[in-house]
Amino acid sequence: MRPNTVRLILIGCIMLAPTCAHAHAQAGDASGFLTGFLHPLTGLDHIIAMVAVGLWGAQLGAPAIWLLPVTFPIVMAFGGFLALIGVPVPAVEIGIALSGVLLGVAVMMESRPPLFLALAVVALFAICHGHAHGVELPPATSGLTYSIGFVVATGLLHACGIGVGTIHRWSYGRLALRALGGLISAGGIFFLAQAFT
Amino acid sequence: MTGWRVWAHSAFYGVGLILSSRPAAAHLVQTGLGPVYDGVAHFVVSPEYLAPIVGAAIYAGFGGKAPARRAIVMLPLFWFAGSLLGELPRAPPLILPTWLVLIGIGAFVAADLPLPAALRIALCSMVGIALGYSNGLIAAGAADPLRSALGATAAVFIVTSLASAAAAATSGWIRIVFRVLGSWIAASGLLALGWALH
Structure with a gap:
């Protein structure tokens, strides 16, 4: 037997040597985060509604501009919680599409309802969005x-909306924002038609 | 060296290598850089530890510079004490539910509750000892649990220093950004409760 053969045998043995068991060590964490992060970003119906929340908040100004992004994630999580414990929310897809329509109209009309009413409308839609996220967890991913x-993705979409909404301080910006509201509303009508078919 | 001697030597060393398995270390991240870095990595890649520690540090920082400074000492100290308790033989497996910690800390930060500095520090200490204990239970199976706990404590110290200093030094819009972060932590906790009941 040549020395090279001996070396090959030894290298083969080293490669077969068992290493540490990594049982249960953060299984599915990275894929869970990425899947969850991409979920709101891969559905245009979610995107337009979340951006519209930010735009409307920017139009309404303080305190709505910070109250909406603080409360929305918690109410949305409540919707997800309902989905996880098996409580059905009827017509979730219609609710998501309606959120696009109504929030778009609110931005287009620069509507200024009382703060509690604005929060109630947004909270109602947040439950629909959260419920949809909650029922769509793929297997083998970490729930947390x-x-x-x-x-985080939803919060960043709000931030995008608020960022774009800052053009509200200029007169042309105000017009552009209203046009954007019209576009969002049109998108919502499209998704509403899809929800009914 | 030829013939059967080569085969004998190869078989001897080969079997020796194959049987030289290192101890299993379930539930703990292994970086290959030693137990200190294993402890650091375990804390950094575990959102159930990282998020509440960041939240507690931010809440301490919201109280001003004095609570922020105290949190930098107390939170890692109680974490380390909890880790040591958790690593004791026959330590009871009492783990605070992740959802409870996340909802509690997240709600405090999101609401920016105006509590006195002493209560803020007490909250930080409780979070530190509870999560440290839980981390200690997991690290107890590692090759060198004490060094692993030291690594995790160092990571807790760095994260607490950064988060509490940032929260103490900001006001206005940046403070609202921190509150939004708190609402994200609370929302994640609410969903974690959903997963627990799922």
């Missing part, structure tokens, strides 16, 4: 990191 992922 999936939840963190979609909460």
